[in-house]
Amino acid sequence: MPKADASFEQSRKALLERVLANTRGQVAEKVIPFRDNQDVPNFLRWLDKVEQESRKSRLVVK
Amino acid sequence: MSANRYARTARGQVLNVICTERPFHNFDFIEKTVGDLPPLRRIMSQVRQHEGKTLVVERLDQPDDLREENDDIGIRYPGFSPGPAYRLSFFSKPFRSERGIRGATEDDFIGYAILKTDVVPSVVSLTRVYESVLRPSRHANNFIKGDQRWACSVAGRPLSVSGYVYAQQNNLTNVCAHVALRTAAARFHPEGDMSYREMNRLVGIDHSSRKAGGTDGDGLDSQEMVMILEAAGARCFVADYRNPITREHELPFQKYLYGSVESGFPAIVIFGTRDAQYHAIPVFGHTFNEDTWVPRAETSYFKVGEGTKYLPSESWLSMYIAHDDNWGSNFCIPRQYLYARRFCQHWPTEARLCEEETDCVAYVIGTAPKEVQVNPIQAEVIGADYLMTILPQAPAPRGIWGERMDRYAKLNMLVFRAVLVKKGEYVGHLRRVRDWERTPILESRINDLDVALPDEYFWMIELSIPELFSANRRKVGEVLIRAEGAPTSERDLRAFVLARLPEFFVFYEGGAASEPRYRFPDSGIMDHAELFGCEDDR
Numbered sequence: 001m002p003k004a005d006a007s008f009e010q011s012r013k014a015l016l017e018r019v020l021a022n023t024r025g026q027v028a029e030k031v032i033p034f035r036d037n038q039d040v041p042n043f044l045r046w047l048d049k050v051e052q053e054s055r056k057s058r059l060v061v062k
Numbered sequence: 063m064s065a066n067r068y069a070r071t072a073r074g075q076v077l078n079v080i081c082t083e084r085p086f087h088n089f090d091f092i093e094k095t096v097g098d099l100p101p102l103r104r105i106m107s108q109v110r111q112h113e114g115k116t117l118v119v120e121r122l123d124q125p126d127d128l129r130e131e132n133d134d135i136g137i138r139y140p141g142f143s144p145g146p147a148y149r150l151s152f153f154s155k156p157f158r159s160e161r162g163i164r165g166a167t168e169d170d171f172i173g174y175a176i177l178k179t180d181v182v183p184s185v186v187s188l189t190r191v192y193e194s195v196l197r198p199s200r201h202a203n204n205f206i207k208g209d210q211r212w213a214c215s216v217a218g219r220p221l222s223v224s225g226y227v228y229a230q231q232n233n234l235t236n237v238c239a240h241v242a243l244r245t246a247a248a249r250f251h252p253e254g255d256m257s258y259r260e261m262n263r264l265v266g267i268d269h270s271s272r273k274a275g276g277t278d279g280d281g282l283d284s285q286e287m288v289m290i291l292e293a294a295g296a297r298c299f300v301a302d303y304r305n306p307i308t309r310e311h312e313l314p315f316q317k318y319l320y321g322s323v324e325s326g327f328p329a330i331v332i333f334g335t336r337d338a339q340y341h342a343i344p345v346f347g348h349t350f351n352e353d354t355w356v357p358r359a360e361t362s363y364f365k366v367g368e369g370t371k372y373l374p375s376e377s378w379l380s381m382y383i384a385h386d387d388n389w390g391s392n393f394c395i396p397r398q399y400l401y402a403r404r405f406c407q408h409w410p411t412e413a414r415l416c417e418e419e420t421d422c423v424a425y426v427i428g429t430a431p432k433e434v435q436v437n438p439i440q441a442e443v444i445g446a447d448y449l450m451t452i453l454p455q456a457p458a459p460r461g462i463w464g465e466r467m468d469r470y471a472k473l474n475m476l477v478f479r480a481v482l483v484k485k486g487e488y489v490g491h492l493r494r495v496r497d498w499e500r501t502p503i504l505e506s507r508i509n510d511l512d513v514a515l516p517d518e519y520f521w522m523i524e525l526s527i528p529e530l531f532s533a534n535r536r537k538v539g540e541v542l543i544r545a546e547g548a549p550t551s552e553r554d555l556r557a558f559v560l561a562r563l564p565e566f567f568v569f570y571e572g573g574a575a576s577e578p579r580y581r582f583p584d585s586g587i588m589d590h591a592e593l594f595g596c597e598d599d600r
Binding site for chain 2: 008009011012014015016018019020022023027028029030031032033034035037038039040041042043044045046047048049050051053054055057058059060061062
């Protein structure tokens with residue numbers, strides 16, 4: 001049972017350990033690198049800029 | 063809490079119990095009672111569609127919320143005198159006397175409307191719908207999530223109705239921004255409703271040095287609207303569609319609306335009007351059209367970049383469900399009817415406005431609970447990135463569904479749907495779903511998740527393909543993204559919780575972001591399962 005103040009990383013690690021213990025290690029393993037494009041990181045950077053700029057706007061609604 | 067706190071729960075004096083079956087005329091009743099009041103016509107039209115048979119009219123003796131508003135109007139206009147207030151309650155059960163109310167059940171109660179008259183000599187004499195909640199639409203393809211249960215009282219009998227509260231502005235101490243905020247803020251506020259006085263205090267409107275409505279009123283600006291929602295307990299996500307930066311990528315404003323309402327949280331749309339003003343409406347639901355042609359249209363996919371295109375589940379949405387304080391509650395607004403300002407390719411940095419584009423969407427505010435830091439658009443693209451990465455590289459044998467997903471991915475026709483869930487909701491969902499052979503997910507795997515997952519919000523990005531999604535409302539898997547951690551634009555795996563694909567789960571074991579190592583324990587099911595909220599046992 002994760003402690004209430006356990007970090008997310010600790011919870012994630014505890015979950016995997018629990019799953020592996022219950023499967024007796026019979027679990028496939030593989031390294032999967034991200035795709036070679038930067039679409040998502042670029043998009044997320046731009047989306048953050050949209051949020052920051054939009055929060056500066058003042059539209060008067062009556 | 064005192065029953066007199068709200069007009070909807072206060073004791074009233076029953077004036078009339080009216081049969082509203084034919085030949086009763088809604089038009090006659092409204093014209094004789096209040097003259098011309100379009101929102102009441104809309105409300106009573108919905109009651110007619112709900113087969114309303116009885117109307118109970120009660121006079122209210124200044125419950126606290128109405129008294130509070132009257133006090134504020136009195137500051138704004140010292141000559142103000144409070145007018146009468148009435149509560150109209152609608153029932154599908156026929157009865158003809160006050161005694162009949164005692165036999166009415168929750169199922170018979172369609173909803174209510176509070177009518178309030180304000181008279182400011184030489185300024186205004188206005189009867190408006192102070193608030194109303196009606197039972198949601200009877201259509202099976204209308205989806206309204208997160209609707210609250212509103213405690214009410216009719217002739218002293220406690221009843222309740224579910225829905226999103228509708229309210230009309232008085233243009234004295236509140237404007238359309240206030241009433242749109244009230245609909246949205248009620249979803250988050252600890253008291254289940256937010257008063258106009260609380261909103262005004264937050265932004266320094268005292269009706270003396272600063273005013274809200276009337277010809278010399280300031281209204282509310284978009285920053286104040288966000289501040290009020292966040293004070294109520296919401297986390298807001300915003301986009302200004304007048305700003306050219308927002309138009310550098312394709313980002314339909316509908317994604318902000320859908321990202322909120324699909325998880326049961328309202329959004330607000332602010333659009334321009336022909337008199338060069340801005341008007342705000344709350345959006346809280348949508349309709350679903352499984353036969354729509356839109357996902358087949360060449361331009362319907364969402365393009366994150368040249369190598370990342372997919373179909374958002376929002377493509378099957380045909381209408382948004384919204385209130386408009388000018389006209390009434392629970393309207394369906396066609397998805398493509400509202401549009402953001404179009405920028406000319408020849409002047410990409412100038413917001414040139416064509417005269418034909420006066421009613422454009424200018425600003426949108428999406429909402430989620432305050433704990434949520436990742437917005438639904440971020441979640442969807444992060445989830446898509448994980449799934450489009452893992453799917454083609456998962457360990458063999460990948461089975462027929464792995465091959466099918468490869469084909470759909472090459473055609474940019476994978477479907478993604480982002481839904482905000484708590485740990486318990488996700489675990490409960492896994493317990494209920496079955497594959498096409500009706501096989502459940504392994505109980506031991508679900509128990510592991512139940513024990514070890516932290517009790518917080520997650521974005522679940524569901525993966526499907528068009529025919530499976532629209533006709534069967536099923537999916538081939540999902541990825542769980544952490545919602546409460548601060549979002550980053552880097553692929554650092556900090557947000558990744560787990561994924562599930564046909565036959566196996568996917569857990570991150572370690573390794574640098576450049577070479578992350580995953581483990582693939584079996585899930586017990588071989589193909590597709592129901593979407594969240596569409597489980598077969600519902």
